[in-house]
Amino acid sequence: MPKHKTSAWPLSQAYVALIVYASLYPFAGWRDQGIAPWEFLRSPWPKYWTGFDVAANAMGYAPLGFLLALSFLRRGSPRFAPSNRTMAIVVAVVAAAVLSLLMEALQTYLPSRVASNLDFGLNGAGALAGALLAAGLERLGAIDRWSRFRVRWFVEDARGALVLLALWPFALLFPAAVPLGLGQVFERLEGALTEWLMDTPFLEWLPVRDIELQPLVPGAELVCVALGALVPCLLGYSVVRTFGRRAVFAVFTVLIGIGATALSAALSWGPSHAWAWLSLPVRLGLGIGLVLALVLIVMPRRGCAALVLLALMLHLTLLNQAPASAYFAHTLQTWEQGRFIRFHGLAQWLGWVWPYAVLLYVLLRLSAPDRQNRMPA
Structure with missing residues (x-):
């Protein structure tokens, strides 16, 4: 099968830009409250939250976990597939968690945003769900079927157009x-x-x-x-x-x-x-x-x-x-x-x-x- 660059990696970069934009909007009113940016991790869980908040924070990071894990799986060696899947999940979740941690920490300096340990946990859970889905699809052969479909339909350097x-x-x-x-x-x-x-x-x-x-x-x-x-x-x-x-x-x-x-x-x-x-x-x-x-x-x-x-x-x-x-x-x-x-x-x-x-x-x-x-x- 001809080798080609995966579209999952540039799509994951685009999704990171989306998360940064959505997390720090409107990028105005930055100020120092005298609170350490990591203080939210030791704060009690929020008293008021809705089902929409839970779903939005979890589902918002699920595509990122999926794309990051898929990028790793498509780049990795086909040998030792179980260890590849485990590593892909770990890399995707850690990368998403680091991004979420950074976004929540920066929200400490924005008057219109509130840093939350609940949001941080839900973001990580969403990324884990997305990464598990990617690993599961790879194990079932769905990723290989997509690869074969892409080879039949598109030229090798199609990544930019597909994105x-x-x-x-x-x-x-x-x-x-x-x-x-x-x-x-x-x-x-x-x-x-x-x-x-x-x-x-x-x-x-x-x-x-x-x-x-x-x-x-x-x-x-x-x-x-x-x-x-x-x-x-x-x-x-x-x-x-x-x-x-x-x-x-x-x-x-x-x-x-x-x-x-x-x-x-x-x-x-x-x-x-x-x-x-x-x-x-x-x-x-x-x-x-x-x-x-x-x-x-x-x-x-x-x-x-x-x-x-x-x-x-x-x-x-x-x-x-x-x-x-x-x-x-x-x-x-x-x-x-x-x-x-x-x-x-x-x-x-x-x-x-x-x-x-x-x-x-x-x-x-x-x-x-x-x-x-x-x-x-």
Whole structure:
């Protein structure tokens, strides 16, 4: 079986960043209370806690334990598998516990956060559960089956694309003004730069727009939705091995995008509004995006990567020529006031950054020598 780098390791790093962000948000008001950062370990257990708190703290670290253990198992030698599984569990739990200990200690210096030994214990228990699940799946052969599946479907250096594709549905969880429209940041960046440079001579350096941003017409919205569906399909095509599997991948990807957007709408505005975003331009855009993806299954891998650049540039240009809808901003208040799945705005950041991370990845891929461009039918 060909060797390849595991995607679990970069995914675990991304999840560590998520935990750090969620644990230390809003990163403001740091102060020293005169309490040692490890004092919470000797404090009595909290008197007031809810079932949600217990589940959130345990489940929050379970994916980290799973990914860390899986990373170790995929890197380790197949010999002495039982000792490998034990070591993978130990490494994953210790690493997660150290991270949790550090996060709880730093919360001592944040006025809006409370360090808790209960949270620390639950984080460790969640990491242990995730690591045990990874070891159990490896023992049952599920990891080997995934390895064989990956070898059949994807080229050897597919790790970067697979990580980006795995993050795409989570980027869609924060509701966008245009369905599948990730990366609409121009107006926010312009406002942030203006605020930062206020009362400085550098404010005059900012370009002044001649006209205000105009809302997207239905035709432009249709194009944005079609490109939003096409981009992850083309990204996958750059690492999928055969034409037939590309077709299956395209249909599956579009369905995942629709499901993630519906889940986002249900979480934001209630289950009754889960499909309210499916207007006529959106439905046409999804259909056109899928048809284009199926037509382009015959493109070579480097050609697909180049088309990702073109599609993303057009997509981002159209999106960032439109302002954020005032009605849409108002409806986001429910989301921004507190949904656990948003991780204090991290899902929104992921939605902003994802297209630009894809641009960087594709540029690096195109600049590298192509050793796997031939496509078996």
